[in-house]
Amino acid sequence: MEHAQKGDGGRFMENSIFRYILRYSGPQQLYLIAVTIAYYPFLFMSLELPKIIVNEAIGGEGPPYVMPLFGTAFHVNTTQIHFLLTLSFCYLFLVLVNGCFKYHINVYKGQLGERLLRRLRYQLYARVLRFPLARFRKVGQGEVIPIITAEVEPLGGFIGTAFVDVMFYGGQLAIILGFILLQDVWLGLAAIAFYPLQIYLIPKLQRRVNMLAKQRIQNVRRLSDHIGESVSGIVEIHANDTAQLELSRFTDRLGRIFHIRYEIYRRKFFIKFLNNFIDKLTPFFFFSIGGYLVIQGDLTLGALIAVLAAYKDLAAPWKELLVWYQQREDVRIKYEQVIEQFHPPGMLDEALQSTDAVDPGPLEGDIAINVSLSDEDGHKILDGAAFTVPVASHVAIVGDPASGKSELAMLLARLFPPSSGRISIGAHDLARLPESVTGRRIGYVGANTHLHNASIGENLLYGLKHLPAAPDALAADLADAEAQAEARAEATWSGNSPYDYAADWVDYAAAGVSGPAEIPARLIAALRVVKMDEDVYGIGLRGCMNPSENPEIAQKILQARATMRDRTRAAPMAALVERFEKDRYNGNATVGENLLFGAPLDDRFDMDRLAEHPYVRRVLDRAGLTNDFVAIGLRVAETMVELFADLPSDHEFFQQYSFISAEELPDYRQIIDQATRGVPLSDESRLRLLSLPFMLITERHRLGLIDPPMQERILEARHAFADGLPPELEDSIAFFDEDDYNPAATIQDNILFGKLAHGQAYGARKIGALVREVVESLDLRDTVIEIGLRASVGIGGSRLSIPQRQKLALGRAVLKRPDILIVNEAAEVFDQRTQEEILENMLEERRGQGLVWVMNRIVGAEHFDQIVVMDDGKVAEQGSFKSLAESGKTLNSLLRVA
Template structure:
């Protein structure tokens, strides 16, 4: 990287021109000079056409001049396009650079900065406000040079045509140059205010969206709307006046530009009438004079863009003109490898506004020792952990990590030697694997690529997943994956074998929990549609929801004499379900055991009324389709309001064979039949192994099934493969497809994988259930004790017995520190925290 570069926020707008692509800028200049020439040429041709060709009736000359005129016009247009292309290239490149550098800068700013900066504000700064600045750099050389050169060329041409008229028509420009900046200054003021208001507005939007659950929770739409509307109004006002001043500049400019032909008509007309000016020259002069308008307008527009860009650019850069609290990388040396000792001496931290968050803290930890920080919330325990982890810059005292002052270490030194798990860990969009390797990748190579030898192996990753208890979740993600025919045929073949083994080894044991697919049996835990087709639809119109409208299928049910029994079943389901659920609100919990969905209830209520009055065959075909839909969804294992007549089962079993026969002939690709030897690509791996449906939602039964599947997978040596597939699970934006506990486990896992010398855990297990929490505590006690120094902020006091030292914090001070036994014997603050105030007396 470059030597000492000034931080991006201190760069001037002009400096970007110098660092832009100078070759392109030079090319642009050359193109422009040629372009100016091509603009003047038509004028000369125009004059010659009138004065020489037409006047003397020279046809040959007329054609030649007209030809040249045409060529010049075509060339001028092409060059204009080329100029635009070049400007665009330069401008967008610079804009991209600005955005990158500013973003890189913003990410290094201290956490404090972001306490008062809304994400929306950063977004609007990076996305909107900088755009004009980039635009400006693209124009910065080309436009003023073109315009000035064109102006000069035309001015010279005018002077050459007629000095007197030229001086008259040019006389207006000094006046414009005096007036325009006066108006522009007002526009700038309004613009500055606009940037500020837009910024607050973006912040406000960002805040509202981040806190949307709170708004919904409190129903505070109006409060938020009021706040927002007020800001939008303010923005409207300032934008109106900004735009008015901008238009003012344009109007002023227009007025003076239109004034100058007026002067020419008066003076030139007079001269022509008096015979002191030939007509051709006057026509040429007026044309040339009109052409002054274009470059002049461009120059004024450029001036406005320049002013706008300056305001936006400086306003934006000013806002982010804060320096990082720590250097990012050490200069001229590799990052330190520090021993894990920690020494805190007279440490104080005073936050903005003079609030003393930490007051004279002293403690020492030998490498491998474990410290628990306990105390009420607000006692400063998290702040202390964050100061030690260099997340906050302490205001006085010392924190020595392996003997080095933390304040003076570079960020890289710190991430090499410590791992921090925050209270509300963040999961980034991407796969589990990417998130798992996040901390390691940052250390190893700045995250440029994940495939580096120094990175943890698959075995390491799997071990960590197991330790933190997220293994089963990842395995489940893997099992819930749908394989692709083109990519996974080999694996699919193995999974068919797993299916066979699973059935052989566990079929009997699990018979109470799983209903296996069996071609000769009715499946009570699958719906009627599946029982009929006995396969999985490959085409959309063969899915349960589409079958009732599928003409082929309807024809089949007619032929198989199934339509009437299905309609009867549908009508029965409709009547019974409406009778039970008729008056309940559309909440999911009521509809889990119903064939009617929460939002269909109203329609089926109406339908139930019609059924009561009419015979089934009298119903409209739409009503029949609705009933058929219910019948096809009917799953006796779930929908208990209707009992399925056993004669119906046999009927369906008969039709199953018939349907298979027919569809295999008519549309063999439509359905993959459930056959023990076939992998079903439209279903998940789990469904394929299970090859049946679970009969219960009982978690312990599920656990049993899981264990059995894991065992079979281990036997076939496929467990790691499935977990590897599971690690490709996309966690969603902010990890929203994971539960809070899973996110926290993942955050712990990524630090464990990095295995730093110092572990700092800020209530890192608060979102976990008891078992997971104890598991991780057990791991800290056994695996990490003596290896990594641990500082854990703990709010659950039943897990602190194993720590070497416990520090009880109160109001930013350490109230007492010692081993669990010492503190309990002393019956001081810890005793009080555990047994309550009363017991301590």
């Protein structure tokens, strides 16, 4: 199979942009030049033809007409009108041909540029994936990202014009110059007299600009690194009140960029000024010296005019060439700056990421370690650490934090190479094993796992996605398959990955299942091992689901709802929940919820601003409720003003209980004042009062304002609201219906189908337990977990707690069933009991398979086959827990500290 990485081999990338362009688009550049040359005669003709039309066809003296084409004069015998029309159509045809040429050349240039840019970006990204880990301690993501995204962007534009422009304008210049030189050598030489000066001066000036451009690139990188740092360290900025410091640092960087930019502008425009001046210097000599010669009679006027015209013709291509030169310098600097960053020493050998590697089968035998590791300053972190353990054994590595135990685990996972020594597993040298072996047969969980911004399930499966199961398969649908094949061909053009991202990447065999259908059960089993099933169950209960996509699950949830209804019918549970009933007012819901009797599916109904919704207003008007609501709103406002008048504006009650914020209190006081004096209220004041009752919960606020007759009327309005809902609003709300799953509500709310009663002690806890009971009695627990698996973990897993993230990481490692599973201080974030429980589960799960557990807090070490005690970069002791606890010194001292 052809593989993407073969494109640039293991060699360094080309160190000049031209070599790069030639290497990957040599024939295409030649083609472009050829097409441009072919275009030339047509361009020439389209310039020539108007002259013939004017001079011969319109101003001609009758047949035979002379038509000079390609240096030959054709004599045409025809009428003048006929000749004119023929030539006009020729002109039209030429315009079309020229347009087509230009279009083709431009599109081709653009495509070529984009393909090369795509290749370059891909290569740079592929190199990032092979950077030694130490590199990321020096280079922030803020520096790497702009290189691949923004910095290489202008290269794309240049690549297409790299050769063809210089050929085009250079050729033009040469032809015109040749023409002039043929006519008069001295005139020609005079016209280009100052070219050597420009050729000498401009690169000199440009050099300084290039240096500045380099500095600018570096400063912009630092700027983006600073932004990236601020985004990831935003908590520290708030917690330490360092916003001013950061702003000042940012200002400092902007200032530097400004000065560099300013300097570049000055120099760039000085070059331009100088160019223009030299350009105009030549005519100055023509005018003065040439004029003098003409007056003296040494030169004819015609000759002088010819020189001036020739010079004018030369100016345009010459200028273009100079522009091209400046652009070339700019791009060259950018390319060099990019390439420099992507050649760090110690890059992972490309062959190790190759997909051609042969699978050597399961890792067996002994792990034999004898390694040393030094940090950048030469300080020894590991100093001849050596031990041997069977692959299929459970090993605990303990020691104080500076003992090097964590680095040892990372070496064992081949995350970076040792400074000296080697690790062998069975007959294999770990350093030579490709990532397709180390990344599949060895599992590694570190202390701080990064999660991808995808669902929990996707994150669990991440460890199984090494290659698509069927790399060459095409979509079943013909149109899709065509698009797919085209995308693949285009990717190949640019040396990109040949694999379809949308393909099924999951390695089912590695997970120990036969296909996708068994995956959910396997995921749940893995979650149980790491004690995360309960967390995901909770997430599932709070999650939403589309019933039309999962009709069976919806059916089961409805069954749970029915069971729940039966269970909460009698005391004591009956008091804890008030179910939604179509014909009953729900005292534990707001007036707004009672009116809508449904959950909004989108933002067309904003529960906080129902009073402003035109349809809600219409319903209230028809039910004759508007004035009553305004009156109730007034009573609410009065009560609030009375209760909260003396409270300081930052008092917590304003947040907890009031419908009115402290700032609004004076406004409402004024409204009340107006109302009591009988002054008619403005529309705005009425709206403010009208919006207050919507938030009332009778059972919670106990204001006695929504009395039973009023509740009855709201019920009528509820029915009118549902019956009269205009068609365009029908998909904006999911009504509560005893027999229908509500897609806008969570699973839990769908089961409960009601509101928790206010003022019932432990109500939420008791009902939560009942929901669990019902879910379990209907065998729905796994289904709820499956829904939880679809929940997103947020950026970097931010929507999960840190222990949850670590559980997920452990679950991912368990799922892929590696031969050796390395847990590197990954369980330290758990409380001791959880750590013990997870450890027990993991030991059970990994029975007969390798498990290397690096721990700070010594928990459950007695369950391991072997304990390796690290001290100061060396193995201090090794043996069973029992023997070491009896005779070992270091372990005992560690145990005493613990």
